[in-house]
Amino acid sequence: MPTNAVLDARSRGTTLERLATQRFDLLVIGGGITGAGAALDAASRGLRVALVEARDLASGTSSRSSKLIHGGLRYLEQFDFKLVYEALRERDLLVSKLAPHLVKPVSFLYPLYKKVVERPYVGAGLVLYDAMEGTKRPVPFHRHLTAKSALKVAPALSPDRLAGAMRYYDAQVDDARYTLTVARTAAAHGAVIATRVSAVSVSRSDSGVTGARVRDSETGREISVSASRVVVCAGVWTDQVYELAGVPAGYQVRMSKGVHIVVPREAIRADSGMILKTEKSVLFFIPWGDRWIVGTTDTDWSGDRAEPAPDDADIDYILACANRVLARRLARSDVIAVYAGLRPLVAAASEKPTTKLSREHVVDVPVPGLASIAGGKFTTYRLMARDVVDAVVDGPESVTDRMPLLGADGLAAVKAAAGRLAEDYGVSRATVEHLIGRYGSLAADVLDLVRDDPSLGRALADGRPYLRAEVAYAVTHECALHVDDVLLRRIRLFMESADSGADVVADVAAIMGKLLGWSRRNRAAEIARYLDFVAAEHAVLGNGSRAAAATG
Numbered sequence: 001m002p003t004n005a006v007l008d009a010r011s012r013g014t015t016l017e018r019l020a021t022q023r024f025d026l027l028v029i030g031g032g033i034t035g036a037g038a039a040l041d042a043a044s045r046g047l048r049v050a051l052v053e054a055r056d057l058a059s060g061t062s063s064r065s066s067k068l069i070h071g072g073l074r075y076l077e078q079f080d081f082k083l084v085y086e087a088l089r090e091r092d093l094l095v096s097k098l099a100p101h102l103v104k105p106v107s108f109l110y111p112l113y114k115k116v117v118e119r120p121y122v123g124a125g126l127v128l129y130d131a132m133e134g135t136k137r138p139v140p141f142h143r144h145l146t147a148k149s150a151l152k153v154a155p156a157l158s159p160d161r162l163a164g165a166m167r168y169y170d171a172q173v174d175d176a177r178y179t180l181t182v183a184r185t186a187a188a189h190g191a192v193i194a195t196r197v198s199a200v201s202v203s204r205s206d207s208g209v210t211g212a213r214v215r216d217s218e219t220g221r222e223i224s225v226s227a228s229r230v231v232v233c234a235g236v237w238t239d240q241v242y243e244l245a246g247v248p249a250g251y252q253v254r255m256s257k258g259v260h261i262v263v264p265r266e267a268i269r270a271d272s273g274m275i276l277k278t279e280k281s282v283l284f285f286i287p288w289g290d291r292w293i294v295g296t297t298d299t300d301w302s303g304d305r306a307e308p309a310p311d312d313a314d315i316d317y318i319l320a321c322a323n324r325v326l327a328r329r330l331a332r333s334d335v336i337a338v339y340a341g342l343r344p345l346v347a348a349a350s351e352k353p354t355t356k357l358s359r360e361h362v363v364d365v366p367v368p369g370l371a372s373i374a375g376g377k378f379t380t381y382r383l384m385a386r387d388v389v390d391a392v393v394d395g396p397e398s399v400t401d402r403m404p405l406l407g408a409d410g411l412a413a414v415k416a417a418a419g420r421l422a423e424d425y426g427v428s429r430a431t432v433e434h435l436i437g438r439y440g441s442l443a444a445d446v447l448d449l450v451r452d453d454p455s456l457g458r459a460l461a462d463g464r465p466y467l468r469a470e471v472a473y474a475v476t477h478e479c480a481l482h483v484d485d486v487l488l489r490r491i492r493l494f495m496e497s498a499d500s501g502a503d504v505v506a507d508v509a510a511i512m513g514k515l516l517g518w519s520r521r522n523r524a525a526e527i528a529r530y531l532d533f534v535a536a537e538h539a540v541l542g543n544g545s546r547a548a549a550a551t552g
C-alpha cells in the first residue's frame with residue numbers, strides 16, 4: 001500500500017502545513033462521495049489536488065443513504081432509460097472491478113398483488129433492466145416466483161392477496177466506508193485530504209480563481225489555500241458555498257428528507273431484500289448483517305442541514321407501509337435505530353448558459369476555474385466526479401473506470417488466504433472474513449495492529465463483529481478525530497446497536513485518546529458529547545430511558 005494512502009489523524013499538522021504551503025491545481029470543497037470522487041478523478045489525471053471537508057468524510061448525505069448501488073428500477077416507470085442504463089453500468093463496474101470488496105450483490109423480492117396487471121408490467125420492466133446490463137453480468141438475471149415460492153423466500157410476507165413475486169438483483173454498500181475508501185485512494189495518488197476544515201471564502205483575481213481561505217475547526221486556524229481551480233461538491237450546502245464565493249448560483253438545491261429505521265433481522269423472516277411500491281415512491285427492506293434497514297420517506301426539509309431530525313410521523317409512515325405486507329406487524333418497540341439524510345435535489349435557477357443541466361446532476365461554472373456539482377446519486381458518483389473535473393480541466397481524460405479502489409487489488413488472493421491469516425494472527429476465520437468484507441486486501445493492516453497490541457484483538461462490543469483494532473485503525477489510517485467519527489461512520493454501531501454504541505463509548509475514547517494524546521478532560525468531553533447526541537436521537541424513538549440506562 002502506498003504510505004500516503006494512510007490518512008493518519010496523528011499527522012494532521014503535516015496535512016495542514018501541506019495545505020498552507022503547496023500550490024494545487026485543484027481544490028475540492030466537500031468530502032461526501034462526490035467530493036471524494038472528484039479528488040480521486042483529478043489526482044489520477046496527474047493533478048495536484050487538495051480536498052477540504054468541513055466536518056468528517058461522508059458526514060453529510062453520504063453516510064445516510066439507503067446504501068444501494070442500483071440502476072433505479074423505478075426510473076424505468078418514468079422512461080428515464082439513459083439514467084438507468086448509466087447507473088447499471090456503474091453498478092456492474094463497481095461490483096466486478098473497482099470495489100468488489102465493498103459493493104456486493106443483493107437480491108430483492110418484488111411482491112405482486114394484482115397478478116394479471118402487475119406481472120407483465122413489472123416483468124417487462126425487469127427484462128429491460130436486465131437487458132440494459134448486457135450479457136457479461138456480475139449479478140444474476142431476475143426470476144418469476146409463484147406465491148408459494150415467494151413465501152418460502154420471505155415467510156414474513158402476509159399470504160393475503162399475494163399473487164406471486166419477482167426476484168431481481170442489485171448491489172449494496174456501506175456508503176460511509178466507500179466514501180472513505182475513495183478518499184484514501186485519492187490520497188494514494190497524492191491528494192491532500194483535510195477533515196474538519198471548512199472553506200470560508202473563495203479567492204479570486206481578475207484572471208480567475210486563486211484558491212480559498214479555509215478554517216480548521218479544531219484549532220480555529222485560518223489558512224489560504226493556493227489553487228488554480230476550485231470545485232464545489234457541497235451537496236445541500238451548495239448555496240452557502242456560492243454565497244461565500246460571492247457568485248450567483250446557476251441552480252438551486254432543494255432539500256428532501258429521507259428517513260430509515262433499523263430493526264433486528266429476526267423481526268422480518270426473509271432471505272432476500274424486498275421492495276414495495278408506495279403511493280409516493282418505493283419502500284425497501286434492505287438486509288444489513290443481522291439487521292434490516294427499512295425506508296425511506298420523502299419530505300421537504302428546511303431545518304438543520306447537519307443533523308436533520310427524524311420525527312414520529314416519519315417512523316409511523318415507514319411502519320404503516322411495511323405493515324401493509326407483513327404477516328407479523330412491525331411495532332415501534334422493534335425499532336432499534338433511526339437515521340435521516342437530505343437528498344440534494346437540483347432545480348435550475350434560470351437558463352444560464354454556464355449551467356449544464358442533466359436529469360440527475362447539474363454542473364455549473366459561474367466563473368472560469370470555479371465549478372460546482374450537485375444532485376445525482378451515490379451510484380453514479382464516478383460520472384459526476386468526471387463531469388465536474390472536466391468542467392475546469394482541459395487535458396488528460398478521466399481514468400477512474402480503470403482504477404480499482406484501495407483494497408480491491410489482490411482481493412481473491414487474500415480471500416483464499418483467510419484460513420492462513422486466521423492462524424498467523426491468532427484470530428477466528430470469521431474475524432478475518434469480517435475484516436476482508438470491510439477492508440478488502442488491506443485486512444492484514446488491521447491485523448498487524450493486533451500483533452503489536454494483542455488487547456486490540458478483542459471484540460469491541462458483545463455480539464457485534466467489530467474488533468477494538470478497528471477503532472485504532474480508524475485513527476491511524478482513516479483520519480478519525482472524534483468518537484462520533486468512529487461510532488457513526490467507521491464502525492456503524494450507532495445504527496446497528498440498540499444503545500447506539502453508548503456502552504462502548506468509554507472504550508472507544510480510551511483507544512482513541514491513547515493514540516491522539518487526549519487528556520482525561522478531553523476524553524470525558526468526547527464521551528459526554530457522544531452521549532448527548534445519542535440521547536437526542538433516542539428521544540424520537542421514545543426509548544430515552546433505554547439509552548439513559550445504557551449511558552448512565
Ligand SMILES: Cc1cc2nc3c(=O)[nH]c(=O)nc-3n(C[C@H](O)[C@H](O)[C@H](O)COP(=O)(O)OP(=O)(O)OC[C@H]3O[C@@H](n4cnc5c(N)ncnc54)[C@H](O)[C@@H]3O)c2cc1C
Pocket residue numbers: 029030031032033034035052053054055056057058059060061062063064065066067068069070197198199200233234235236237241256257258259296340341342343344374375376377378379380
Ligand atoms: C434517504 C436517502 C437515500 C438515498 N439512497 C441512495 C441509494 O440507495 N443509492 C444511491 O445511489 N443514492 C442514494 N441517495 C443519494 C446519495 O446519498 C447522494 O446523492 C450522495 O450521498 C450525495 O453526496 P454528495 O457528496 O453530493 O453530498 P454530501 O455527502 O452531503 O457531501 C457534501 C459535503 O460537503 C461538506 N461541506 C459543506 N460545506 C462545506 C464547506 N464550506 N467547506 C468544506 N466542506 C463543506 C459537508 O460537510 C458534506 O460532507 C440517497 C439519499 C438520501 C437522502
